[in-house]
Every structure is written in structure tokens, then in C-alpha cells.
Amino acid sequence: MDKLVSSPSYLDQSAAVRERFDRLKEREVILSVRNLNKVFSANGRETVALRDVSFATHRREFLCVIGSSGCGKSTLVRILAGLETQTSGEVLVEGKPVEGPGRDRGMVFQTYTLFPWLTVKKNVMFGLEVNNAGRSEAEAQALQWLDLVGLSKFADSYPYQLSGGMKQRVAIVRALANQPRVLLMDEPFGALDAQTRAKMQAHLLEIWRKIDITIVFITHDLDEAIFLADRILVLKPHPGEVIEMIEVPVPRPRHERQVTSEEFLATRRRLDELIHAPTSHAQDEEDEAGLHAALARLTDVTDNVE
Amino acid sequence: MSHAKLFMIRAPLSPTSRTLFAVLSFALPLLVWCAVSYVPWIWHPMVVVSDPGSVSYFKDGMRVPRETFDREVVTAKQSGGAVPSGHPANPVYLPAPHQVVAALYTSFTTPPQTRDGKWLHESLWQSVQIIFWGFLISSLIGVPLGILCGAYSGISRTTEPFTEFFRYLPAPAFGALAVAILGIYDGPKIAIIVIGTLFQQILVIANTTRTLDYPLVEAAMTLGTKRRQMLPRVVIPAMMPAIFRDQRILLGWAWTYLIVAELIGTSSGITWFITQQARYQNFPNVYAAIIIIGILGLTTDLVLAYLGKRLFTWDRTGQTR
Ligand SMILES: Nc1ncnc2c1ncn2[C@@H]1O[C@H](COP(=O)(O)OP(=O)(O)OP(=O)(O)O)[C@@H](O)[C@H]1O
Ligand SMILES: [Mg+2]
Numbered sequence: 001m002d003k004l005v006s007s008p009s010y011l012d013q014s015a016a017v018r019e020r021f022d023r024l025k026e027r028e029v030i031l032s033v034r035n036l037n038k039v040f041s042a043n044g045r046e047t048v049a050l051r052d053v054s055f056a057t058h059r060r061e062f063l064c065v066i067g068s069s070g071c072g073k074s075t076l077v078r079i080l081a082g083l084e085t086q087t088s089g090e091v092l093v094e095g096k097p098v099e100g101p102g103r104d105r106g107m108v109f110q111t112y113t114l115f116p117w118l119t120v121k122k123n124v125m126f127g128l129e130v131n132n133a134g135r136s137e138a139e140a141q142a143l144q145w146l147d148l149v150g151l152s153k154f155a156d157s158y159p160y161q162l163s164g165g166m167k168q169r170v171a172i173v174r175a176l177a178n179q180p181r182v183l184l185m186d187e188p189f190g191a192l193d194a195q196t197r198a199k200m201q202a203h204l205l206e207i208w209r210k211i212d213i214t215i216v217f218i219t220h221d222l223d224e225a226i227f228l229a230d231r232i233l234v235l236k237p238h239p240g241e242v243i244e245m246i247e248v249p250v251p252r253p254r255h256e257r258q259v260t261s262e263e264f265l266a267t268r269r270r271l272d273e274l275i276h277a278p279t280s281h282a283q284d285e286e287d288e289a290g291l292h293a294a295l296a297r298l299t300d301v302t303d304n305v306e
Numbered sequence: 307m308s309h310a311k312l313f314m315i316r317a318p319l320s321p322t323s324r325t326l327f328a329v330l331s332f333a334l335p336l337l338v339w340c341a342v343s344y345v346p347w348i349w350h351p352m353v354v355v356s357d358p359g360s361v362s363y364f365k366d367g368m369r370v371p372r373e374t375f376d377r378e379v380v381t382a383k384q385s386g387g388a389v390p391s392g393h394p395a396n397p398v399y400l401p402a403p404h405q406v407v408a409a410l411y412t413s414f415t416t417p418p419q420t421r422d423g424k425w426l427h428e429s430l431w432q433s434v435q436i437i438f439w440g441f442l443i444s445s446l447i448g449v450p451l452g453i454l455c456g457a458y459s460g461i462s463r464t465t466e467p468f469t470e471f472f473r474y475l476p477a478p479a480f481g482a483l484a485v486a487i488l489g490i491y492d493g494p495k496i497a498i499i500v501i502g503t504l505f506q507q508i509l510v511i512a513n514t515t516r517t518l519d520y521p522l523v524e525a526a527m528t529l530g531t532k533r534r535q536m537l538p539r540v541v542i543p544a545m546m547p548a549i550f551r552d553q554r555i556l557l558g559w560a561w562t563y564l565i566v567a568e569l570i571g572t573s574s575g576i577t578w579f580i581t582q583q584a585r586y587q588n589f590p591n592v593y594a595a596i597i598i599i600g601i602l603g604l605t606t607d608l609v610l611a612y613l614g615k616r617l618f619t620w621d622r623t624g625q626t627r
Contacts (some may be wrong), residue, residue: 024371051473058541081528082527082528083524083527083528099609100527101524101528101530102530103529104352105528106528106529107524107525107528108523109524109525113521113522113524113525115522115525115526115542115543115544116620116621116622116623117543117544118543118616119618126526126529126539127529127530129533130526130529130535130539131530135333158619158620159620160620160622174529175528176528178529178530251565276443
């Protein structure tokens with residue numbers, strides 16, 4: 001009992017972790033989002049997808065964005081990528097406002113978006129070539145990137161010959177080959193099985209450690225967010241708003257055994273509180289009540305499963 | 307290959323059954339034709355006279371309706387004259403397979419009946435040229451325009467409504483106009499094929515282009531692809547295999563306009579050959595010519611299919627069929 005009461009808070013940081021955060025915050029701000037609003041209007045109905053979202057990320061920070069389904073995570077990341085325009089507010093990358101997609105922001109999508117007509121190597125060369133790099137220069141760089149993710153052997157394969165995990169690895173280096181300032185990732189491992197996903201997470205951290213890149217990573221998997229992130233931006237749905245920016249107290253380098261560490265569990269508890277808090281789910285519960293009412297019983301009354 | 311699997315949606319066939327079914331698809335119609343031709347009690351509404359007997363207007367090798375023949379036999383018997391004899395036959399417009407097969411050879415070796423006439427291979431070559439130029443001109447306009455329509459809404463809205471209207475106008479109706487403008491030789495014929503193919507082509511290619519997976523465009527944009535690079539770098543390579551498949555179907559379309567086109571102005575090509583042979587009641591040759599068109603079309607399509615497979619190894623559509 002005693003132990004439970006004094007269980008550590010996610011706000012407690014060890015000296016090493018605090019020092020890491022201090023250093024992180026000293027680095028320049030790469031991406032800053034100010035008072036971002038997004039309203040979709042379709043068929044005369046207005047959906048407020050994002051309301052007054054503000055945050056900033058520093059160079060080489062790993063930021064995760066979590067929130068339940070429909071809280072505007074994809075909308076946010078698509079605005080950052082320039083694929084969607086905000087209703088109001090501004091997005092600045094290194095102080096310059098974002099106007100449409102650009103090579104300073106790479107993106108990895110949840111669905112596989114490798115170009116099926118190009119080999120793995122040519123896929124990685126794509127960004128360099130459209131940005132006027134010489135062919136041999138682009139090829140040399142592409143091969144280096146493939147080497148980094150251990151896919152040199154598949155340089156001349158076509159995307160259909162790769163597994164899902166391999167496809168996403170290529171997608172990551174395809175985005176990175178352009179040397180963007182920010183890498184945006186929208187649930188990139190969502191379609192992978194648990195084992196492959198764990199491997200991909202380790203891979204991603206490895207890459208992040210080696211190069212100068214700031215990552216904004218969308219997920220709805222709480223453990224994934226804690227395992228990867230420096231800080232976690234927690235959104236709530238209807239409308240999408242920031243509830244909290246959490247500094248993850250788990251020390252780096254990260255490894256799988258930390259999942260049972262006190263810091264990890266404390267953070268996990270906090271996220272559970274925020275995501276599954278009853279007050280922030282008024283709308284969802286309404287939806288669910290509606291679902292129960294609408295679902296008539298379709299089996300014999302004596303034929304019970306519970 | 308169990309029966310259960312045969313009727314499973316899109317279940318793949320083993321190589322053996324694939325070949326078997328393909329052979330069957332030709333063997334079955336051929337079998338029907340053989341039966342009608344060689345089994346005397348199936349159809350055979352005519353009789354070919356082999357001995358006229360006492361019937362004055364019968365001649366050796368004459369083809370008469372069976373009732374007429376039977377009546378003359380009865381009359382001959384009653385009047386005590388020589389009874390005519392003959393064997394059952396089909397009408398002259400339905401030759402037997404062996405006759406057509408022979409004609410497939412002899413039609414190439416028979417010199418033209420008239421002095422200004424053409425050999426079969428010359429007629430065929432003329433037709434192939436008409437198709438080639440017609441389809442090439444149509445494609446040179448239709449494919450780029452279709453892709454542009456599929457890619458840009460503005461171009462689509464200024465092109466497609468009129469194209470929709472125009473494709474309902476029957477191409478042959480433009481025959482007289484085409485002759486007036488382009489003379490009586492190959493010009494108007496090529497024009498008819500272009501008119502018949504082009505408008506469908508624009509719409510078909512535009513619709514195909516619109517099936518482009520949009521996330522691929524978004525991915526290209528986030529990689530810094532500029533607007534002018536989008537068409538050559540993403541849209542066209544992504545849609546190439548599908549457009550190639552469309553072109554195969556559209557080429558078949560062009561062939562169907564050939565016969566109409568060749569009747570315009572001075573009749574020419576394979577159509578001229580067929581009408582000539584029909585006029586001389588040389589029906590095996592008519593069938594031979596029709597079959598040659600079929601073989602030509604099928605071979606072209608098979609060659610194109612093979613080419614497509616080689617060109618677009620990455621394309622997975624229809625892999626499980
Ligand atoms: N193009 C659109 N038109 C209208 N409404 C949209 C559009 N895109 C998203 N929305 C709405 O905006 C809200 C946020 O959607 P979004 O896709 O960003 O959620 P998400 O957090 O990514 O969800 P998930 O975890 O399921 O991917 C949803 O209510 C959705 O219905
Ligand atoms: Mg989403």
C-alpha cells in the first residue's frame with residue numbers, strides 16, 4: 001500500500017534525463033506551430049478537426065503525437081507537410097512559413113506509397129533527382145542510405161517483392177535521402193505485426209541517432225510513443241486540442257527492458273488517464289450510446305455468449 | 307482441379323487446364339462447324355446432282371433444294387425416265403472446313419480475276435496500312451489528351467463534354483464528308499478509323515488516368531516534385547500498364563471500323579477482296595479472308611500482351627487471374 005502511494009510521478013526526472021532535456025531545449029527551434037485551427041466543411045456540415053494547437057520542437061528532437069481515433073492527428077501532420085491548408089494559425093519551419101509541400105519536410109505515410117514502377121534504389125533516388133541531383137551522385141547516395149537500413153541486397157528489387165516492414169524502411173530512407181529538416185511520420189508502423197513493429201522502432205531510433213533530423217511521429221499506440229519519444233504531444237478529440245506536452249522521463253538509449261521500468265509505467269499511467277479520461281470523451285460516449293441503441297439483437301434470447 | 311474450385315471467383319488455373327480451356331475455346335466452335343458440314347442428316351437442305359438422269363434442266367454438279375430434287379425423282383419414276391441421283395449438301399454460302407482450309411492456301415496462289423485486281427496479300431497489306439495509320443493518328447492525339455484530361459480537371463471539363471457528344475455520332479456518317487475533303491483513296495478511310503476510335507480513346511484513357519492512386523502523388527509532392535515534373539515522373543509511369551491494356555482493346559475497336567472505312571470512296575483492301583469473291587460465289591475464299599483477319603487481330607493482340615508483360619514487370623494487376 002505504502003509503496004503504491006509513493007509510486008513515482010511521470011514528472012520526476014533523473015538528473016541525467018533533466019540534463020538531456022535542458023540540452024534539447026537549448027537547441028534552436030526547428031518547427032513551430034502557433035494557434036493552428038482546421039475546420040472541414042463537407043455537405044454543409046462543419047467539423048472542427050483542430051482547435052488552437054500550439055507547440056514547438058527543437059532540432060534533433062523526437063516528438064510523438066498521440067490521441068484517440070479521429071482527434072485530428074493525420075490532419076495535423078498533413079498540414080505540417082503542406083498537403084492540407086490550415087483554416088487559421090501558422091506553421092514555421094526554421095522561421096519560414098509553410099506554403100505547400102517541400103523537400104525540407106519528408107513524410108512517411110501509413111499506407112505503402114513506394115512508387116511501384118521504380119526499383120528500391122530508384123525510389124530512394126527519386127527525391128534527389130527531382131531536385132536536380134546528378135544521376136550518379138543520386139545513385140551513390142541512395143546506395144549509402146539503403147546500406148544504413150540493411151537493404152543493399154534489395155536495391156534492384158521492385159516494391160512488390162518486399163515485405164511490409166521492408167517497404168516502410170525504404171519509405172523512410174526515401175524521405176531522408178532528401179535531407180529534410182523534419183521527418184513527418186503518420187502511423188508508419190500501423191499495418192505491421194507486433195514483432196516487426198518492435199524491430200522497426202529500434203531501427204528508427206538507430207537512424208535518428210545517426211543523422212541530424214527532427215522527427216514528428218504520429219501513433220495511437222501509447223507504448224510506442226513512450227518508447228520512441230523525447231516528448232509526447234497528447235491530443236483530445238472533438239475538437240482536436242492539445243491536453244498536455246509530456247516530457248518522457250525514460251532515459252536514453254532506449255531498450256525493450258525499460259518497458260517495465262518505473263518511469264515507463266508512470267508515464268504509461270498518465271497517458272492512460274489522459275486518453276481514457278471520461279470527461280474528454282463525452283462525444284465518443286454519445287456515439288457509443290447511439291451504437292448500442294441502433295444495434296438490435298440478432299440472436300435467439302437464450303443464445304448468450306457472455 | 308476439382309469441380310468446387312472451378313467455380314470459385316477468380317481462382318487461378320493450373321497451366322495444363324489453362325492450355326486445355328484455351329484449346330477448347332477454339333475446338334468447340336470448330337466441332338459445331340464440322341458436324342453441320344460432315345454429318346449428312348444435320349441440316350443439309352440442298353442436293354448436289356451427280357447424274358441428271360432424265361430431268362432436262364439438271365446438270366452435273368448443280369445444287370438444288372431438296373424438295374425440288376425429291377419432286378423430280380418422283381416425276382421421273384412415274385414417267386419411266388432415268389432417275390436422277392445426287393448427295394445431300396449445304397447451301398453454297400456454307401463451305402465445309404476442308405474447303406476453307408484449302409482456300410486459305412489457294413486464295414494466296416490464285417491470281418486476281420481482273421487485270422487491275424489485287425492479290426490477297428496485296429489487299430491485306432493495304433488494310434493493315436489503313437489500320438496502322440488510322441490507329442497511330444488517333445493515338446497520337448487521343449493518348450496525350452486522355453492523360454491530360456485524367457490529370458487536370460480544367461482540361462477534362464473543356465474536352466470531355468464535347469467528346470461525349472461526338473462519340474455518339476456514327477463514324478460512317480462522315481464518309482461522304484471525308485471523301486469530299488480527302489479524296490477517294492486512303493485519306494477518307496484513315497479518317498473514318500480516326501473518327502471511330504479517337505473519341506472513345508480520349509474518354510477511356512482519361513478514366514484510366516483518373517484511377518491513379520492519389521497518395522503516390524502526395525508522396526511525390528512531399529519529396530519536392532514540382533508541378534511540371536508530376537506528369538512525366540509520376541502520372542505517366544504509374545498509368546503506363548493500364549493505358550497499354552486500353553490501347554490493346556482500342557486497337558480491336560479500330561479493326562471493327564475497317565470494313566466500313568474500306569467501302570468508302572474506291573473500295574479497297576480486304577473488304578474489296580471479300581466483296582469480289584462473294585460476287586463470284588467463291589465462298590471458301592470469303593471465309594478464308596475473314597479468318598485471316600481474325601488471325602491477324604489475335605496475333606497482334608498476343609504480341610502486344612507479351613510485350614506488355616516484358617515492359618511492365620512491376621505491374622501486379624490481374625496476377626491471380
Ligand atoms: N477531408 C475531410 N473532410 C471532412 N472531414 C475530415 C476530412 N479529413 C478528416 N476529417 C475529420 O477530421 C477529424 C480528424 O480526422 P483525422 O483523420 O485527422 O483523425 P486521426 O486522429 O488521424 O484519426 P485516426 O487515428 O483514426 O487516423 C475527423 O473527425 C474526420 O472526420
Ligand atoms: Mg490518421
